[in-house]
Amino acid sequence: MCAYRRAGPCGCRHDVHVRFETHRALDAIERRLTADPLAAGAVVDLAEAARSADLDGGRPAALLRLGLFVDGLSRQLGDGGIGLYAVAERGLLSDTDFTSNERMVLRRWSDDGLIEIVPPGSQVMGRVREITGLTGLPAISRTPLPTHPGPVYAASASSGGVALKLSTTGQSSRPHAATGRTWRCPTPGCASFGQPPGPGAGQPPPALLGGVPVCPRHGERLQDQGPRPWTVAMAVRIDGQVCTHFAAPTGRRVMVGRAPDDPTGVTIGSWLDEEGTRRVSRNHVLIEARDGIVLATDVSTNGVIVRGRTSATAQPRRVTLSRDQPYVVGEWDEIELHPEVTIGRTDRPPSGSRGQAVQNSVMADAPTIAMRLPRVD
Numbered sequence: 001m002c003a004y005r006r007a008g009p010c011g012c013r014h015d016v017h018v019r020f021e022t023h024r025a026l027d028a029i030e031r032r033l034t035a036d037p038l039a040a041g042a043v044v045d046l047a048e049a050a051r052s053a054d055l056d057g058g059r060p061a062a063l064l065r066l067g068l069f070v071d072g073l074s075r076q077l078g079d080g081g082i083g084l085y086a087v088a089e090r091g092l093l094s095d096t097d098f099t100s101n102e103r104m105v106l107r108r109w110s111d112d113g114l115i116e117i118v119p120p121g122s123q124v125m126g127r128v129r130e131i132t133g134l135t136g137l138p139a140i141s142r143t144p145l146p147t148h149p150g151p152v153y154a155a156s157a158s159s160g161g162v163a164l165k166l167s168t169t170g171q172s173s174r175p176h177a178a179t180g181r182t183w184r185c186p187t188p189g190c191a192s193f194g195q196p197p198g199p200g201a202g203q204p205p206p207a208l209l210g211g212v213p214v215c216p217r218h219g220e221r222l223q224d225q226g227p228r229p230w231t232v233a234m235a236v237r238i239d240g241q242v243c244t245h246f247a248a249p250t251g252r253r254v255m256v257g258r259a260p261d262d263p264t265g266v267t268i269g270s271w272l273d274e275e276g277t278r279r280v281s282r283n284h285v286l287i288e289a290r291d292g293i294v295l296a297t298d299v300s301t302n303g304v305i306v307r308g309r310t311s312a313t314a315q316p317r318r319v320t321l322s323r324d325q326p327y328v329v330g331e332w333d334e335i336e337l338h339p340e341v342t343i344g345r346t347d348r349p350p351s352g353s354r355g356q357a358v359q360n361s362v363m364a365d366a367p368t369i370a371m372r373l374p375r376v377d
C-alpha cells in the first residue's frame with residue numbers, strides 16, 4: 001500500500017510524487033544556502049547534518065535533513081529568510097550513501113558556491129571552527145564543542161525536526177585582518193573567490209595556513225584585491241520576527257525609521273501597526289559599524305532603549321540612550337525603537353526567543369515520509 005497515496009488525493013505513483021516533492025524541498029533549501037557570512041545565521045558541517053539519521057530513523061545520509069537545520073535556525077532567529085553556511089569535504093560529492101540525484105544537487109551547490117567544499121582529507125569541523133572564529137557566526141553541532149571559540153548551537157531531535165540550543169561560553173573576537181580585505185583565488189572560475197562580492201554582500205573568510213590567507217577550496221594563496229570595510233548584518237524584528245535585513249558597513253551611517261529622509265535608509269513604516277506608526281519616528285535611529293563595533297544614535301522623538309545582554313541567556317539590562325550620543329551596542333544587545341520593534345544582529349537570537357513557529361519553512365513541501373522510504377533515484 002502506498003503511504004503517500006493514502007495521505008494525498010493525487011492518485012499518482014508515489015515514487016513520482018515523492019521525487020517531485022523532494023525536488024521542490026531541495027530547491028527551497030538551496031535558496032537558503034550561502035557562503036556569504038553576511039547572509040548566514042550559522043555554520044554547519046553538511047555531512048553531519050545529512051547523516052543525522054536519528055532525526056527520522058531513515059537512510060544513513062539524506063540531503064533533505066539539511067532543511068531541518070535551516071528551519072531550526074529560522075525558529076531561533078525568528079527569521080524566515082536566514083541563510084545557512086554549510087561546509088563539506090570533496091569526497092561527499094561522490095558518496096554513494098546519497099542518491100545519484102542528491103550527488104548531482106550537491107555538485108551543483110558546490111559549482112554555484114552555495115556550499116563550501118574543502119579538499120579531500122580536510123577536517124571539516126576545523127574549517128567550521130575557523131569560519132566561526134573569523135566571522136562571529138555561531139556553529140551548529142550534534143556533538144559538544146567545549147573549546148569552540150564562539151557561540152555553538154547544540155542540535156538535537158525534537159518532534160518532527162531539529163531543536164537548537166545556544167550555548168555562549170565563547171565570545172566572538174575582534175575582526176581578523178584577513179576579513180578586512182577582498183580576496184581573489186588564482187584558480188579560474190573559483191566558486192568561493194572568483195567574483196568580488198556585490199554591494200551589501202560579503203565574501204567567505206579565507207582559510208589561514210600559517211597565517212597566510214589561502215582559498216579553502218583550492219588551497220592556493222589568495223590575491224589581495226584591496227581593503228573591504230568591516231560590515232555587520234543587522235535585522236529589524238517586529239514581535240521577534242524579522243521583517244527586513246540590512247548591512248551596516250564601516251564608514252556609512254544607516255538611518256532606520258518609519259520613512260527616513262535618506263533614500264538609502266531602512267524604511268520600516270509598512271510593517272508597523274497603528275501604535276508603532278505613532279511611536280516610531282520617520283528618522284529614528286542611526287546605526288554605524290566601525291571596525292568591530294556597532295554604534296547606535298538616537299535621533300527620534302520618543303527615544304531609543306538598548307536591551308543590553310552579555311549572552312543569549314543573560315537577563316537584558318535596559319539603557320535609555322541620550323539623544324544624538326552614539327552608544328556602543330554589544331553583539332547580543334537589541335535596540336528598541338518601540339517595545340515590539342527591535343534591531344539586532346541577524347545572527348543573534350532575540351531576547352526571550354520564543355522558539356516561534358517557522359515562517360517560510362523549507363520543509364513545508366517536503367514529503368515527510370521520503371526519508372523513511374527506500375531510495376528514489
Ligand SMILES: [Zn+2]
Nearest residue numbers: 185190215218
Ligand atoms: Zn579557489
